[in-house]
Amino acid sequence: MLWLCLHLPHLAVELRQPPDTRPTAVLECGTRRRVLAANTPARAAGIARGLDAALAQGRLPGLKLLERSPVQERRALMALGHWAHQWSGDICLDTARWLVALEVGASLALFGGLEQLQARLFASTRTLGYTLRTGIAPTHEGAALIACSGRTASLTTRGALRAELARRPLTDLLIPDGILQGLKDAGLTSIGEVLQLPAAALARRFGPEFPDYLQRLLGERPDPRRRFRPTERYRRLLECAYPVDNAQALLFPLRRMLVELQGWLRGRDGAVDSLRLSLRHRDMPPTVIDTRLGAPERDAAIFSPLLRERLERTMLPAPVTHLVLEAARPVAPAIAQHSLFDAHATRDAQWTQLLDRLRTRLGETAVRELRLLDDHRPERAWRMQTGTNPHVTAPQDAAKTDPLPARPLWIMEPRPLRALPRLLGDPERIESGWWDGADMQRDYYIAETPEGALWWVYRDLASNTWFLHGIWA
Numbered sequence: 001m002l003w004l005c006l007h008l009p010h011l012a013v014e015l016r017q018p019p020d021t022r023p024t025a026v027l028e029c030g031t032r033r034r035v036l037a038a039n040t041p042a043r044a045a046g047i048a049r050g051l052d053a054a055l056a057q058g059r060l061p062g063l064k065l066l067e068r069s070p071v072q073e074r075r076a077l078m079a080l081g082h083w084a085h086q087w088s089g090d091i092c093l094d095t096a097r098w099l100v101a102l103e104v105g106a107s108l109a110l111f112g113g114l115e116q117l118q119a120r121l122f123a124s125t126r127t128l129g130y131t132l133r134t135g136i137a138p139t140h141e142g143a144a145l146i147a148c149s150g151r152t153a154s155l156t157t158r159g160a161l162r163a164e165l166a167r168r169p170l171t172d173l174l175i176p177d178g179i180l181q182g183l184k185d186a187g188l189t190s191i192g193e194v195l196q197l198p199a200a201a202l203a204r205r206f207g208p209e210f211p212d213y214l215q216r217l218l219g220e221r222p223d224p225r226r227r228f229r230p231t232e233r234y235r236r237l238l239e240c241a242y243p244v245d246n247a248q249a250l251l252f253p254l255r256r257m258l259v260e261l262q263g264w265l266r267g268r269d270g271a272v273d274s275l276r277l278s279l280r281h282r283d284m285p286p287t288v289i290d291t292r293l294g295a296p297e298r299d300a301a302i303f304s305p306l307l308r309e310r311l312e313r314t315m316l317p318a319p320v321t322h323l324v325l326e327a328a329r330p331v332a333p334a335i336a337q338h339s340l341f342d343a344h345a346t347r348d349a350q351w352t353q354l355l356d357r358l359r360t361r362l363g364e365t366a367v368r369e370l371r372l373l374d375d376h377r378p379e380r381a382w383r384m385q386t387g388t389n390p391h392v393t394a395p396q397d398a399a400k401t402d403p404l405p406a407r408p409l410w411i412m413e414p415r416p417l418r419a420l421p422r423l424l425g426d427p428e429r430i431e432s433g434w435w436d437g438a439d440m441q442r443d444y445y446i447a448e449t450p451e452g453a454l455w456w457v458y459r460d461l462a463s464n465t466w467f468l469h470g471i472w473a
Contacts, residue, residue: 017253085267166192243319270330
């Protein structure tokens with residue numbers, strides 16, 4: 001196995017969306033008020049993890065202090081688990097240490113090797129807005145140690161892992177402070193010195209959990225862990241850092257949510273054709289924004305402009321406190337095989353995206369689609385509608401071998417003819433509609449006028465009257 005571990009050292013403050021621009025720090029829960037995480041302006045002013053809250057405010061009087069929210073941290077890590085599912089089907093979450101671990105050994109062939117996988121993963125993480133540290137090792141605890149230390153390393157064998165650990169300081173071990181201080185008091189300074197000591201002696205001095213941790217770190221002992229399983233339906237709830245009364249400010253958290261959704265869809269090899277964004281307010285019903293797509297999609301770059309258009313045209317009745325993004329059960333993505341010389345698939349996708357943008361900007365009723373109906377009567381064989389109707393579909397059993405009869409693009413209301421032009425070819429008889437009371441019996445011809453125009457005319461067999469029904473350009 002090969003584990004790639006992602007550590008989010010500032011998760012408690014960076015999960016807050018929109019992000020705070022002023023120096024901000026999050027405090028630990030409990031009686032001891034110490035800094036747990038700080039944003040970039042606060043860290044630049046010397047506010048570090050573990051600093052006492054009173055000392056931090058004395059050092060930076062304008063520092064904004066917030067209480068930790070374990071519930072939001074758990075939601076953020078679960079969303080990252082859904083996002084990471086596109087890179088691996090074997091994921092573990094560690095909410096206590098803010099870790100997301102991916103078993104990538106089985107994914108290397110799919111993504112073209114470890115370097116290619118890392119490059120693609122890092123490119124995707126930039127859009128999430130988190131500070132990420134990574135570690136790669138053949139054991140879960142080894143990858144976690146490297147990631148949490150902040151000194152990135154890619155170790156693919158247990159021998160390389162042991163050699164790397166031997167020269168690392170004791171402070172890199174992810175162990176309780178009491179055990180760490182006891183090792184320092186014994187005169188030990190590196191992990192290599194600890195690994196040379198007998199496991200029995202370490203167990204007597206620090207308890208059996210410590211040598212067990214070292215054995216799991218080196219891969220000498222099994223390390224069973226609970227795997228993360230993505231949900232069948234996507235639902236992401238995000239709490240705003242403060243009530244937002246400007247729709248433009250909602251684009252920051254929405255961008256992260258859409259990237260997480262994209263990872264969930266790619267991990268399930270699916271797509272969605274509709275999204276629902278609910279904007280929750282305090283003491284008011286939520287504002288619901290439903291977005292329909294012309295074809296199933298799974299790319300955040302396609303979702304983002306559509307929802308941005310809707311947000312910019314949405315009047316907020318009150319400040320927004322929470323965002324909820326929901327997606328229906330995934331369907332098969334509309335992925336076409338690309339051709340070197342034929343760009344039809346690309347043009348079709350661009351047309352679909354353009355129609356989605358127009359529908360979003362102008363409204364659902366402003367863009368209409370032409371749909372075929374399974375009816376032989378020309379005036380009833382099509383319908384103009386504003387959206388996709390599952391009950392209106394094109395005929396599925398059309399003949400594949402017989403050529404279809406000629407039809408003009410310009411179909412008009414039937415007009416009686418005073419003079420009959422010259423008829424060309426044999427007639428086409430259409431006799432249908434007896435079941436709904438609109439029975440028709442017609443013989444259709446292609447006719448040529450003296451000016452050279454081609455008309456589509458028919459003779460009503462019931463009245464023996466000629467009508468003009470269509471014109472070719």
